[in-house]
Amino acid sequence: MGQEAHCYPSELTHVVLGEGPVTVEEMVAVARYKAKVSFSQQYCDRVAASRSLIERFLRENRLIYGVTTGFGENVTEVISPEDATTLQHNIIRSHAVSVGEPLEKEIVRAIQFMILVSLGQGYSGVRLEVLQLIASLLNEEITPFAPGEGSVGYLAPEAHMALVLIGEGKAWYKGELLAGKEALHRAGLQPIELGCKEGLALINGTTSVTAFATLALYNASQAVKTADVAGAMSLEVLKGTIKACDPRLHAVKKHDEQSATAKTILHILEGSEIAEAYKSHRLQDALSLRCIPQLHGACKKLLKDAREVIENEMASTGDNPIIYPEDDDGIALMGGNFDGTYVGMYSDSMCIAMANLAKMAERRIDRLVNHHHSELPSFLVANPGLNNGYMIPQYTAAGLLGEIKVLSHPSTVDNISTSANQEDQVSMAYFAAKKAYHISKKVEYILAIELMTAAQALDFHKPLKPSPVTEAVYQKIRSMVPTVKVDRYFYPDIEYIRHLLHHGEFVKLVEERIGSMSF
Incomplete structure (x- = not known):
C-alpha cells in the first residue's frame, strides 16, 4: 500500500484497460473523478477471440449453462439457438428487481468499470461492441438508475444497469433522469441488441461486491x-x-x-x-x-x-x-x-x-x-x-x-x-x-x-x-x-x-x- 501512496486518483485522467492488472487508484479515478476509459489492442483481441468461441458453441448447439439452457434452477430447460437472443434480454428484464433508493453515482460507475475489467479478461464471450457501449456510458457520464437494496451478491443492480444498454430502464444524463433510450440518444449513442451469453455475463460475477x-x-x-x-x-x-x-x-x-x-x-x-x-x-x-x-x-x-x-x-x-x-x-x-x-x-x-x-x-x-x-x-x-x-x-x-x-x-x-x-x-x-x-x-x-x-x-x-x-x-x-x-x-x-x-x-x-x- 505504501508504494501507491503518491498515486492520487484525482490526478489520473485516463485509464487504459488490458495493459496489466488494474489498481484500486485507477478504479477510484474512474468512479469518483471521472477519468476516461479506453481499451488496449490486447484487450480487444482477447474479447474478439472469446466471442468467436461462443458463436462456435452456439452453431454446434453445445449444451452450455445460460447459453443453451435456462438460468438457476431452470438449468434443465434447453433453449434453442433461435431463442438465444430472447433469452439474454429476458434475463436482464426479469433480474432488474433490486429496490429502494438508487445507488450513488460513484458506486454505479465503479460497478460498470468492474464489468469492463472482468469481461475484458477474455473468458466471457461477449462482443467488443457491448463493452464499448459501457465505456461510452462512463466517458459520457451517463449513469444508469440502479436501486441498491435486495441483492444477496450480484444480479439485480447490474440488471438495472444493463437495461440502459438495450434502450430500457432509466439513467441520469447532465443532471436529468431520463428513459434509458433517451439518455443514449442525447449523448449520440444507440442501444444494442444482446447476443447469446451477453445478458448473463453483464449481470454475473463479483462486480458490484468488488466495486x-x-x-x-x-x-x-x-x-x-x-x-x-x-x-x-x-x-x-x-x-x-x-x-x-x-x-x-x-x-x-x-x-x-x-x-x-x-x-x-x-x-x-x-x-x-x-x-x-x-x-x-x-x-x-x-x-x-x-x-x-x-x-x-x-x-x-x-x-x-x-x-x-x-x-x-x-x-x-x-x-x-x-x-x-x-x-x-x-x-x-x-x-x-x-x-x-x-x-x-x-x-x-x-x-x-x-x-x-x-x-x-x-x-x-x-x-x-x-x-x-x-x-x-x-x-x-x-x-x-x-x-x-x-x-x-x-x-x-x-x-x-x-x-x-x-x-x-x-x-x-x-x-x-x-x-x-x-x-x-x-x-x-x-x-x-x-x-x-x-x-x-x-x-x-x-x-x-x-x-x-x-x-x-x-x-x-x-x-x-x-x-x-x-x-x-x-x-x-x-x-x-x-x-x-x-x-x-x-x-x-x-x-x-x-x-x-x-x-x-x-x-x-x-x-x-x-x-x-x-x-
Whole structure:
C-alpha cells in the first residue's frame, strides 16, 4: 500500500484497460473523478477471440449453462439457438428487481468499470461492441438508475444497469433522469441488441461486491492515514508524551505496521514546542493516546491484506460459465467463480478494522472536550456555560460509532438459499461490501470531528508552537473554519473538513512534508 501512496486518483485522467492488472487508484479515478476509459489492442483481441468461441458453441448447439439452457434452477430447460437472443434480454428484464433508493453515482460507475475489467479478461464471450457501449456510458457520464437494496451478491443492480444498454430502464444524463433510450440518444449513442451469453455475463460475477469493497478500501486507507494525523494532533494538544512512540519500544513488538505508525507520529510532531514541553508531563497517557501505534497498526495490517485480496479479485474473471480456449477450440466450464466470499469476508474484516479506528478516535474526541482530562477549557470554548462549544459534536461522533458497531456484525456468516435451493449457499458478500462502504464514510465524519476539535485545542496552547506539520493542517482547517469564540452553526465546519479528508487533502498535505505515510 505504501508504494501507491503518491498515486492520487484525482490526478489520473485516463485509464487504459488490458495493459496489466488494474489498481484500486485507477478504479477510484474512474468512479469518483471521472477519468476516461479506453481499451488496449490486447484487450480487444482477447474479447474478439472469446466471442468467436461462443458463436462456435452456439452453431454446434453445445449444451452450455445460460447459453443453451435456462438460468438457476431452470438449468434443465434447453433453449434453442433461435431463442438465444430472447433469452439474454429476458434475463436482464426479469433480474432488474433490486429496490429502494438508487445507488450513488460513484458506486454505479465503479460497478460498470468492474464489468469492463472482468469481461475484458477474455473468458466471457461477449462482443467488443457491448463493452464499448459501457465505456461510452462512463466517458459520457451517463449513469444508469440502479436501486441498491435486495441483492444477496450480484444480479439485480447490474440488471438495472444493463437495461440502459438495450434502450430500457432509466439513467441520469447532465443532471436529468431520463428513459434509458433517451439518455443514449442525447449523448449520440444507440442501444444494442444482446447476443447469446451477453445478458448473463453483464449481470454475473463479483462486480458490484468488488466495486463497493474497493471504494470502501480506498476510503479506509485514506482514513487510517488521516487518523495518524488527527491522533498526532490530539496527542500534542492533550499534553501527551511522545515517549510512547520510542522506536526501541516498538522494536520488541514484531508488527511492521505498528513501528511504521510510531515513526509517522514522531515525524508529524517533529519540531513541536508543545510536544517537547510536555513529553514528561505524565508518566504514561491513557490508552487512546499511547496505543495509537498498536491500534492504528493493526487496522493497517488488515487493510493491507484486504487490498491484496481485492486486487486479486479485480484481476479475476467472476463469470459463469467460463469460456476457456484450448488449441483451435475451447470449452465452457461451469462452476462458481461468481461467488463473492473472498471479497465479502475481507469486507466484513474491514468493517471491524474501521470500527476499531472509529472507537479510538471517538475516545480522543471525548478527552479533547472533557476538561477533567484535557486540562483545557470545558468543551474547548473560552466562556463555557453560556456557550456549549464542542459539547455536541462529541455526541455526533458517539452516535456514528454506535451505528458502526451495529454494521460491523459480519454478513458472510449468514445464509439464505435461493433459486429453489439450486443456489443453496449464498455468500451475502454484497451486504458485507456495502456495509464497509457505509462505515468508511461514517469514520470520515468522526475523524473530521477529531481534527476540528484538535485544531480548536491548539488555540489554547499559544504562544507555544505546534509542529510545522500540524501547523499546516491547522491552517488548512482554519482557512474555512474559524476559531470558536461563541456558539455558531457547526454543520458546515464538519462537512468542509470531511470533504478535505474524503478527497485525501490532509494525506497529501502531510506527505508533501514528511514523505510517504506507508504501512
